[in-house]
Amino acid sequence: MTALRVAVTGAKGRMGAEVCRAVEAADGLELVAQVDQGDSLDALADAGAQVVVDFTHPGVVMDNLEYAVTHGIHAVVGTSGFSPDRVDTVRGWTDANPGVGVLIAPNFGIGAVLMMQFAAKAARYYESAEIVELHHPNKVDAPSGTARRTAELVAEARAAAGLGAMPDATTDDPDGARGATVDGIPVHAVRLRGLVAHQEVLLGDAGEMLTIRHDSFQRTSFMPGVILGVRRVGSVPGVTLGLEHYLDLD
Numbered sequence: 649m650t651a652l653r654v655a656v657t658g659a660k661g662r663m664g665a666e667v668c669r670a671v672e673a674a675d676g677l678e679l680v681a682q683v684d685q686g687d688s689l690d691a692l693a694d695a696g697a698q699v700v701v702d703f704t705h706p707g708v709v710m711d712n713l714e715y716a717v718t719h720g721i722h723a724v725v726g727t728s729g730f731s732p733d734r735v736d737t738v739r740g741w742t743d744a745n746p747g748v749g750v751l752i753a754p755n756f757g758i759g760a761v762l763m764m765q766f767a768a769k770a771a772r773y774y775e776s777a778e779i780v781e782l783h784h785p786n787k788v789d790a791p792s793g794t795a796r797r798t799a800e801l802v803a804e805a806r807a808a809a810g811l812g813a814m815p816d817a818t819t820d821d822p823d824g825a826r827g828a829t830v831d832g833i834p835v836h837a838v839r840l841r842g843l844v845a846h847q848e849v850l851l852g853d854a855g856e857m858l859t860i861r862h863d864s865f866q867r868t869s870f871m872p873g874v875i876l877g878v879r880r881v882g883s884v885p886g887v888t889l890g891l892e893h894y895l896d897l898d
């Protein structure tokens with residue numbers, strides 16, 4: 649069997665370096681290009697990459713993706729910063745290049761995917777919902793992509809259940825202590841030495857509270873999801889948002 653030719657963009661970063669190790673260790677995958685800042689994207693096509701894995705920066709990921717899709721290279725994307733507008737733009741590129749698959753996964757941790765799905769399932773039963781994401785202090789963006797996507801999923805579930813605004817009497821918050829709001833859901837970001845990637849979804853109702861929490865203690869926790877994405881993305885044309893679509897969760 650011929651090995652699947654895989655390239656990594658952001659190869660020298662915290663995640664990219666881990667992905668290079670995981671691809672090299674995986675059966676049936678061959679690491680053919682490692683691209684980082686300053687390198688030409690032509691290294692991807694020149695190496696005959698069939699799949700590129702991108703863990704770079706929200707400011708550069710769109711250029712990388714446009715290059716990949718227009719060169720017929722499938723993409724597995726972990727980089728954060730994917731607003732609904734950005735996802736639509738990528739969909740425009742895949743529509744123009746049928747057969748190319750792009751997986752955009754806000755979080756490749758299987759437990760994190762389950763945490764998001766459980767939160768969306770539970771959200772309709774609770775009057776209040778808030779998200780607390782906690783990360784290492786080198787993270788450049790806030791709130792995290794995972795927290796944004798969780799908020800979107802929780803908001804969709806609340807709307808489908810006909811839930812209205814959450815109870816909150818705050819009228820005086822000059823320092824923004826109530827945090828950010830994503831699709832109507834309060835999101836709080838913690839940056840702390842010693843952390844990797846963690847999230848709690850807090851759901852409250854009269855006399856009770858449900859906390860759904862996930863912790864990634866090491867970046868190896870993301871690798872089974874990344875490798876699954878690499879193996880599957882070529883058989884799923886178009887844009888897929890979220891690793892849950894590659895898992896049999898029902």
Ligand SMILES: NC(=O)C1=CN([C@@H]2O[C@H](COP(=O)(O)OP(=O)(O)OC[C@H]3O[C@@H](n4cnc5c(N)ncnc54)[C@H](O)[C@@H]3O)[C@@H](O)[C@H]2O)C=CC1
Nearest residue numbers: 658660661662663684685703704708726727728754755756
């Ligand atoms: N979806 C998921 O499961 C996860 C997503 N992430 C996301 O992945 C991204 C990267 O995170 P880290 O690895 O911690 O960051 P990092 O800063 O350690 O690595 C980013 C790498 O990208 C490189 N880079 C910058 N511009 C580039 C360009 N134009 N072309 C190629 N490489 C370029 C940098 O030099 C650096 O080596 C972030 O957006 C983060 O939120 C991180 C962990 C898990």
Ligand SMILES: O=C(O)C1=N[C@H](C(=O)O)C[C@H](O)C1
Nearest residue numbers: 728754755787792793794845
């Ligand atoms: O920057 C990180 O570290 C992480 N980024 C992703 C995000 O923004 O959600 C995924 C995970 O939380 C780790």
